[in-house]
Structures are given as C-alpha cells and as structure tokens.
Amino acid sequence: MSNKLLNVSSSPHVRSNVATKNLMYDVAIAMLPATIWGVMQFGIYSLIVVLVTVLSCVLSEYAYESLMHKPITISDGSAVVTGMILGLNMPPAIPLWIPVLGGMFAIIIVKQLYGGLGQNWMNPALAARCFLLISFAGAMTRFTDPMTDAIASATPLATIKAGGTYDVMSMFIGRIPGTIGEVSVIALLIGAAYMLYKKVISIRIPGTYILTFAVFAFIFGQHDLNYVLAEVCGGGLIFGAFFMATDYVTSPITPRGQIVFGVCLGILTGLFRIFGGSAEGVSYAIIFCNILVPLIEKYTLPVAFGKGGKKDGSK
Amino acid sequence: MGLSTFIGGVHPFEGKELSADKPIQVIQPKGELVFPLSQHIGAPAKPLVAKGDAVLVGQKLAEAGGFISANVICSVSGTVKGIEPRLVANGSMVQSIIVESDGEYRTVEGFGAKRDYAKLSKQEIRDIVKEAGIVGLGGAGFPTNVKLSPKNEEAIDYIIVNAAECEPYLTSDYRVMMEQPERLIGGLKVILQLFDKAKGVIGIEENKPEAIKKLTELVKDEPRIEVCPLQTKYPQGGERFLIYAVTGGREISSAMLPADAGCIVDNVDTVVAIYNAVCETTPLIRRIITVTGDAVANPQNFEVRLGTNYQEVLEAAGGFKTQPEKMISGGPMMGQALFSLDIPVMKTSSALTCFTKDEVAAHEETPCIRCGRCIDVCPEHIVPQMMMAAAERNDLELFEKYNGMECCECGSCTFICPAHRPLTQAFKEMRKSVAAAKRKKA
Numbered sequence: 001m002s003n004k005l006l007n008v009s010s011s012p013h014v015r016s017n018v019a020t021k022n023l024m025y026d027v028a029i030a031m032l033p034a035t036i037w038g039v040m041q042f043g044i045y046s047l048i049v050v051l052v053t054v055l056s057c058v059l060s061e062y063a064y065e066s067l068m069h070k071p072i073t074i075s076d077g078s079a080v081v082t083g084m085i086l087g088l089n090m091p092p093a094i095p096l097w098i099p100v101l102g103g104m105f106a107i108i109i110v111k112q113l114y115g116g117l118g119q120n121w122m123n124p125a126l127a128a129r130c131f132l133l134i135s136f137a138g139a140m141t142r143f144t145d146p147m148t149d150a151i152a153s154a155t156p157l158a159t160i161k162a163g164g165t166y167d168v169m170s171m172f173i174g175r176i177p178g179t180i181g182e183v184s185v186i187a188l189l190i191g192a193a194y195m196l197y198k199k200v201i202s203i204r205i206p207g208t209y210i211l212t213f214a215v216f217a218f219i220f221g222q223h224d225l226n227y228v229l230a231e232v233c234g235g236g237l238i239f240g241a242f243f244m245a246t247d248y249v250t251s252p253i254t255p256r257g258q259i260v261f262g263v264c265l266g267i268l269t270g271l272f273r274i275f276g277g278s279a280e281g282v283s284y285a286i287i288f289c290n291i292l293v294p295l296i297e298k299y300t301l302p303v304a305f306g307k308g309g310k311k312d313g314s315k
Numbered sequence: 316m317g318l319s320t321f322i323g324g325v326h327p328f329e330g331k332e333l334s335a336d337k338p339i340q341v342i343q344p345k346g347e348l349v350f351p352l353s354q355h356i357g358a359p360a361k362p363l364v365a366k367g368d369a370v371l372v373g374q375k376l377a378e379a380g381g382f383i384s385a386n387v388i389c390s391v392s393g394t395v396k397g398i399e400p401r402l403v404a405n406g407s408m409v410q411s412i413i414v415e416s417d418g419e420y421r422t423v424e425g426f427g428a429k430r431d432y433a434k435l436s437k438q439e440i441r442d443i444v445k446e447a448g449i450v451g452l453g454g455a456g457f458p459t460n461v462k463l464s465p466k467n468e469e470a471i472d473y474i475i476v477n478a479a480e481c482e483p484y485l486t487s488d489y490r491v492m493m494e495q496p497e498r499l500i501g502g503l504k505v506i507l508q509l510f511d512k513a514k515g516v517i518g519i520e521e522n523k524p525e526a527i528k529k530l531t532e533l534v535k536d537e538p539r540i541e542v543c544p545l546q547t548k549y550p551q552g553g554e555r556f557l558i559y560a561v562t563g564g565r566e567i568s569s570a571m572l573p574a575d576a577g578c579i580v581d582n583v584d585t586v587v588a589i590y591n592a593v594c595e596t597t598p599l600i601r602r603i604i605t606v607t608g609d610a611v612a613n614p615q616n617f618e619v620r621l622g623t624n625y626q627e628v629l630e631a632a633g634g635f636k637t638q639p640e641k642m643i644s645g646g647p648m649m650g651q652a653l654f655s656l657d658i659p660v661m662k663t664s665s666a667l668t669c670f671t672k673d674e675v676a677a678h679e680e681t682p683c684i685r686c687g688r689c690i691d692v693c694p695e696h697i698v699p700q701m702m703m704a705a706a707e708r709n710d711l712e713l714f715e716k717y718n719g720m721e722c723c724e725c726g727s728c729t730f731i732c733p734a735h736r737p738l739t740q741a742f743k744e745m746r747k748s749v750a751a752a753k754r755k756k757a
Contacts, residue, residue: 007641007673008406008652010740012726014327014483015674020681020733076681118682202691253687253700302696304718305321306555306568 020117024077026200030191031084031243037187038180041146042092046180049090049099054083056103064112078117082106085125085243088181089236089283092144098136102128122290123247126283133283143177157234157279160227168226171233182239192242204258205251205265206241212266213237221274237269240282250290257293257300264289264296318521319563320546321556323694325727327549327648329522330484334607337615339490342631344416348622349401349659350376350387351409355456357383362412368395373423373598376412379445385458385662386448390600390620391416402658404644404651411659414622428596432505440509440593447592448599448662453477453552453582454645456663459589462581463509465574471510473578475561476503476517476586478526479545479552482646485666487603488583490616492519492526495587496533500540502590506579507539513579515540518561522547549648550725554580556694569695569721604660606632608669610639625656625667639669640676648726678735689728689738695721699728699738706741711752714745722746 039047061079065072073079086106090099106128114120133140143155156166156176170176174184182188195201210232217231232238245251245265252261265285272281353359358381364370370389377387393416400408432440445460465471476499480488492499503515517534519527521544534540543561545551551560555567558578565576573580581589584603591597600621607614612633619628625644629635643650644658645665656667689699697718705713722742729739 006639006652006654007676008654009641009673009675010737010743011643011645011650011652011724012327012648012730012739013641013643013650013652013670013673013675014647014730015678015735016325016327016731016733018731018733019678019735020684023684023686023733073681078684116682118684248684248686251685253685253690254698255687255690258687297701301698301701301717302690304568304697304721305559305695306566306571307718307721 020078021076023200024081026195026198027081027243028077028084030195030200031088031181033187033190034088034181034184034239035084037174037184038088038092041174041183042144042180046092049092049094049096050084050087050180052096053087053090053099053103054080056100057083057086057107060104060107061112064108070116073117076117079107082111082125086128088239089125089129089179091140091142092180093142094139098132098139102132105131118249120249121293122287123244123250126244126287130283130287143179145177146175146183155235155279156230157273160230160234161273161279166230166234168229168233171230176234179236182236185233185238188238188242192238195242201242201246202258204255205245205262208259208262209241209245209265209269210237212263213269216267216270217274220270231273235273235280236282240286241265244282245286245289250293252293252296252300254297254300254302256302257296260296260300261289261293264292318544318546319560320548320551321559321694323692323696323727324548324550324556325692325730326547327483327730330607331486331489331522333484333614334486334605334616335489337486337490339494339603339616339618340631341618342623342628343418344391344620344623344627346416346624347396348391348414348416348620349411349624350389350414350622351401351403351411351659351661352377352387353409354387354403354661354663355385355450355458357381357385357458359410360384360387362398364395364412366395366397369393370395370414371423372420372600373426375446375448376414379458383458383461385450386446386598387412388448388598388600388621389414390622392419392421393417402655403661404653404658404664406651406654425596430594430596432508432593435593437509440505443593444589446598447588449585449588449592450599450662451582452584452588452602452662452665454649454663454665459581459585462579463506465572465579467574468510469512470577471513471574471579473558473562474503474506474510474513474515475557475578475580476515477552477554477557477580477582478517478519478523479557480523480583481520481547481549481552482648482650482665483549484607484668485605485646486607487605487616487665489523489526491583491587491603492523492530496529498587498590499583500530500533500537501594502586502588503540505589505593506581506586510579513539516543516561517541518543518545518557520545520547520551549727550694550723553694553723553725555723569723599662602660602662602664604628604664605666605668607666608639608643610635610637610669610671612636619660621660621662623660625653625658625660628660628667629656629669635669637671639671641670641673643668643670648730649724680736681734683734683736686733688731688733692727692731694725694727695723697721699742702745703736703738703741706745709748711745711749715749719745720749
C-alpha cells in the first residue's frame with residue numbers, strides 16, 4: 001500500500017449517473033420538436049425570440065450570481081429550460097425587449113431572490129409570462145395566423161369561446177395561431193413521450209390534469225366530443241401539462257399529491273376557461289396551484305411500508 | 316415480468332460478473348486471529364478464556380452475554396495472547412480475544428461428528444444453534460436461535476431463505492447455492508422440523524438463473540420446499556421486502572418482527588451454518604466472503620476462518636491491481652468504508668470491495684430540485700426529501716413525524732438523487748439522535 005489516503009464516507013458508495021444537469025437537458029431536448037415546429041410555422045424571427053429569451057435567462061443568472069459572489073450555476077441547465085419555456089410562450093411577432101425583460105424577471109425576481117434553484121415557489125417561466133401578460137397585454141396577445149401571415153387573428157380558443165368552431169385536426173398538427181411553442185399538439189406529445197421514456201417526468205400530473213380538464217369541459221362546457229378535443233388541443237394546455245405543471249420545484253413531491261395537483265389544475269383551468277373572462281387559463285391555474293403545493297403535500301404523505309399492520313397475525 | 320417483488324427500489328450496477336464464476340477457495344490464516352466479543356446484535360459475549368490458555372478448534376471462547384447475544388467460537392487451535400480492544404470494520408474499537416494459531420487445527424472432542432437431525436427434538440436443535448454461535452450472516456448479525464424461537468410457533472407458516480443477494484458485487488451466497496445446494500436444503504429442512512405448519516421458500520433474484528435452475532431441480536421432490544424467483548431489484552434482500560414479495564403482500568413495520576407476519580427469514584450462509592452445526596457438529600467458525608472490485612487483482616470468493624485478518628484475505632486475491640481510492644467491508648450499497656485492512660473477518664463480514672475510483676467524492680452535491688425520485692424509489696414508502704429538510708434543521712420531532720425511524724438505511728434514495736445529496740448519512744445520524752433522545756426520556 002502506498003501513502004495515498006483512502007476516502008471514507010457513509011454508505012451507499014455508488015451513485016446513479018443521472019444528475020440534475022442531465023434531467024434539465026432532457027427537458028430542453030424534449031422541447032425541441034415544438035420549437036422546430038414553431039419556427040417552421042412562424043418563421044426565423046420566432047427562433048430569434050426563443051434564443052434571445054434563453055440568453056436573457058442565462059445571462060441574468062450569471063450576472064446575479066457574479067454580483068452576489070455565489071457559485072455560478074448556469075451550466076446546470078435550469079436557466080436554459082426556464083428560457084426555453086418562456087420563449088416558447090411568446091407570441092411569434094413579439095418585440096425582442098419584452099422576452100428579455102421576461103427572462104430577467106423570471107431568473108432574478110422569481111428564482112434567485114428566493115434562493116436560487118429549488119427554492120422558488122412558483123414556476124419562474126410562468127410567473128414571467130403572467131407578468132408580461134399583465135404588463136403588455138396588447139403585444140402578448142397579438143398572434144399571427146400561420147396560414148395567412150395576418151396579424152391579430154383570434155386563437156382557436158377565443159374563436160370557440162365566441163361561439164365559433166375550429167378544425168381539431170389543424171389544432172392537433174399545429175396550423176393555428178398561438179404562441180411559438182404551444183400550437184402543435186403532436187410535436188409537444190413527441191417531447192412528452194421522450195420525457196416519459198427517459199423517466200424525467202411521470203404521467204401522474206399531466207395525465208390527471210388533462211383528464212380532469214376534459215371531464216370538466218364535457219360537463220360544464222358542451223356535451224360534445226369535438227368541443228372537448230378542441231379545448232384540450234387548444235391554447236397552452238398540452239404544453240402546460242407536460243412542461244410547466246411538471247416542474248419539479250413547484251409541484252408536489254408526493255405521488256398522491258401529484259394526482260391531487262393534477263385534478264386541481266384541471267378544475268381551475270376549466271373554471272378560468274369556461275366561466276372566466278379570458279379564453280385561456282393554463283398559466284394562472286398552474287401558478288395558483290403552485291401556492292397550494294405545501295398544503296397538498298401535507299395531506300398526501302405516503303403511508304409507510306408496514307405501518308398499520310397488526311402484530312401477530314397479519315394474514 | 317410478473318415476478319414477485321416490492322414497490323420502489325433501484326437498479327445499481329451489479330458488478331457480480333467479476334467474481335460470480337470463481338469457485339470458493341479455502342484459505343488458512345497465518346499468525347494471530349482476532350475474535351471481537353461483539354459481532355452480533357445485542358449484548359457483547361463474556362470471555363471464557365484468559366491470556367495464556369490453550370484453545371482448540373470449536374472451543375467456546377466467549378459465551379452469550381444475555382438473551383439477545385451469541386457465543387464466540389474459536390476457529391483455530393493455539394494460545395490466547397490476550398483480550399484487548401481491536402479495530403473492527405465499523406471503525407470502532409471492540410474488546411476482542413486474540414488467539415495465536417499453531418497451524419495444527421486440533422479440534423475439540425466430537426467435532427465434525429455426523430448427526431441425524433430427524434432424531435433430535437426441537438429444543439435440542441435450538442440449543443445446538445445457540446451453542447454454535449450462529450447469527451444472521453447476511454449482515455445484521457441477529458442471533459439465529461432467538462429467531463428460531465418465536466413466541467407463537469404455530470403461527471409461523473413461512474421459512475424464507477434470503478437468497479436474493481441484491482447487494483451489488485456480492486457473490487458469496489450465489490457460490491454457496493452453486494457449490495453446496497444440498498447443505499442449503501438440508502439446513503432448511505432442519506428449520507422446517509421446528510415449524511410443523513410452515514413451508515420453506517428460497518427467494519432468489521432472477522439474475523442468478525443457474526442457481527434457480529439448480530435448486531428448483533433439487534427441491535422438486537420436496538413437498539414442503541419451493542424456489543421463488545424474484546425480480547432483480549435493490550433492496551430485494553431487505554428482510555421485510557423479501558417477506559412482502561414471497562408471501563404476496565404481507566407488510567410489517569420496522570418495529571415488528573418477521574414472526575409477526577408468520578415468517579422466519581434466514582440468509583443462505585446462515586442456513587448452511589445451521590446445517591453444519593446440527594448435522595455435522597461444526598459450530599460457526601467459517602464464513603464465505605467475496606473479495607471484489609476493480610482495484611483487486613483476482614476478484615474471487617473465499618471460505619475463511621473467522622478472525623482472519625482482512626489483509627490476508629486480500630493477499631489471497633492477489634492484492635491490489637491498482638491503488639484503491641475506497642475500500643468497503645460489505646457491498647457498495649450498505650457496506651462500511653474502511654481506512655485500514657488490519658481488521659478481522661467477523662460473522663457479518665460478507666465482502667471486501669475495493670474501488671479504484673470513489674464515486675461519492677466524484678459527484679458534487681447540488682441543491683435539491685424536488686424531483687421526487689427519492690420518494691419513488693424508497694422501499695419504505697417514506698419521504699427522504701422532507702426527512703432531509705428536517706435533518707438539516709436537526710428537527711427530531713419532524714423527522715419522526717415523517718416516519719424517519721422506519722428508514723432501513725438501504726441507500727436507494729442517495730443512490731438515485733440527481734443532486735447527489737448525502738441523504739442516508741443524514742438519516743443515520745438523525746435516527747441515532749432520535750433513539751438517544753428517547754432513551755434519555757425513558
């Protein structure tokens with residue numbers, strides 16, 4: 001034996017290869033199909049919007065951590081994911097200074113001021129989107145119709161709310177006006193399937209969310225399957241359910257809590273969309289439910305193995 | 316698919332191919348042997364010998380120091396050099412009997428005599444097991460005779476042989492099943508004689524198809540014994556998770572005993588030890604140990620006399636191929652890191668695992684992202700993420716409220732954590748603190 005010192009530590013002495021970084025990059029990869037579709041639909045400018053948002057988030061994180069003399073964590077990929085989610089939530093023709101401001105708000109106000117990764121109580125990208133939606137309502141709701149390139153066409157959800165109809169198939173494929181990343185259900189589902197396959201997310205939250213919302217829309221909206229499908233495929237529901245509601249930090253950690261969370265989201269989204277003033281409700285529903293997370297967790301602790309078993313005779 | 320298992324668990328790299336096909340080699344100790352008085356759960360044993368005494372193979376060096384305790388049997392012949400504190404695998408100094416071997420292996424009278432277990436009464440069998448100093452050889456070291464004497468003998472309907480060997484890298488149980496299957500089955504028959512209503516089940520993970528095949532073939536004419544293949548998943552060999560898998564869903568909490576679910580669970584090597592003691596009048600003086608890891612020149616399995624120095628065992632495996640960064644007594648999931656090999660092989664020493672690279676040091680700790688993987692994999696269905704929050708604030712009450720005392724310290728949460736947080740380590744400390752606070756109150 002040479003003099004090299006041995007490491008002594010508590011068991012276990014092996015670690016899984018999956019690190020936070022891998023999970024974050026998997027989420028980013030899962031958003032690529034939707035990004036590519038968005039760029040194909042809305043043109044190269046939308047790609048610039050997404051890139052600028054990501055850059056704004058990453059630079060904000062770098063600047064804040066440098067100024068505060070904290071370890072620089074931009075390589076963990078969480079700022080990239082926040083930037084991508086926020087970027088894909090932007091209307092395709094948005095002036096660039098708006099997503100830049102949004103990225104700064106998401107990272108500095110919502111994430112870093114609360115203590116950085118893992119400490120924020122609401123989803124940074126969503127909080128920033130809602131902030132922008134309230135502050136710059138006009139620019140944030142000015143959508144482009146990919147078919148005609150005309151500005152200010154109504155989204156399918158708004159059309160439905162106004163009593164009109166919309167072709168579900170074009171909503172599923174994504175030939176509709178909307179934000180850059182939310183329009184194509186099929187592209188989003190490809191990304192979701194990737195995350196489920198890689199076990200980055202579980203089906204518990206998105207599954208119960210979409211199902212609850214569909215049932216709610218059927219009961220309180222119209223008793224029409226075509227309508228329910230259009231509501232499910234329209235707006236940010238699929239994007240929100242798979243990419244925003246599943247955000248680890250701001251969703252319940254207990255398995256049963258995740259189911260409760262999904263159900264709450266479905267009901268709230270339904271309430272906002274069907275009884276509210278706006279045609280959309282996913283963002284506000286998710287932020288509202290983020291607040292409920294500690295409460296949900298408190299009442300959904302799992303039952304420990306063997307607890308409640310009786311002594312001498314558990315047959 | 317469809318094989319029995321439990322809910323939760325992880326799949327660490329198995330690493331068993333390093334030593335799985337290496338037959339068990341018998342090695343004899345050189346020089347002095349160390350017999351710690353405390354190598355089981357319960358009270359330390361009381362020495363029966365003094366410095367200068369001549370001792371023989373099979374002689375009782377120390378006797379059980381209480382109801383839950385175990386005898387310590389001499390594995391060589393020679394002279395007692397002294398009784399003094401010695402370093403053991405868990406890093407503490409334990410009072411130990413030091414014996415200088417004369418290399419002749421002279422035995423006590425009657426040692427090795429064949430016996431027909433069918434002619435022995437239940438009490439005689441239990442007494443033999445107690446005298447032989449047999450404890451659970453899987454790692455916990457619970458005195459086996461206590462296990463075999465449950466309050467309600469009639470309620471026991473399962474005798475489960477823990478042949479899961481879910482701990483990565485370990486192959487000692489596998490080798491025993493491949494090389495001494497008739498002893499394993501013989502030992503199981505001895506236990507079955509104690510419990511008239513029970514059936515014997517050998518639970519084996521499916522990553523050992525050869526052992527499953529061999530044992531299934533051997534028990535096909537045994538009406539009371541069957542082989543139960545299990546899904547390969549850590550910690551399948553945890554006693555309570557094994558019971559759950561084999562019995563189809565019986566659950567017991569950490570405060571309960573397997574007997575509360577009508578089960579007696581014994582590890583492969585323990586059952587063989589019972590056979591040796593009862594049928595061949597050979598007390599517990601040897602065990603099978605795997606020496607493995609990428610730093611070891613020739614990973615293999617050994618039969619060693621208890622008390623042998625780890626350094627000698629390592630040398631028998633060719634020493635180090637490369638300088639290790641980490642040495643572990645036991646396997647990588649639950650074993651104890653060593654800073655010295657000058658420790659004796661004890662009843663519970665299942666392996667010596669040496670790694671060139673320390674994975675723990677290689678992974679930097681980052682903040683918790685609340686991904687919930689720890690909760691998903693926890694076989695105890697408790698909440699490591701929240702327990703960690705309680706541990707960070709040293710909040711004993713909250714830790715208990717989150718069922719922290721149910722933790723079996725299997726390490727699954729720490730293995731899977733993408734932020735590489737030292738969860739199990741914190742829980743071990745918290746559990747000790749909670750237990751200490753309770754003792755103070757009482």
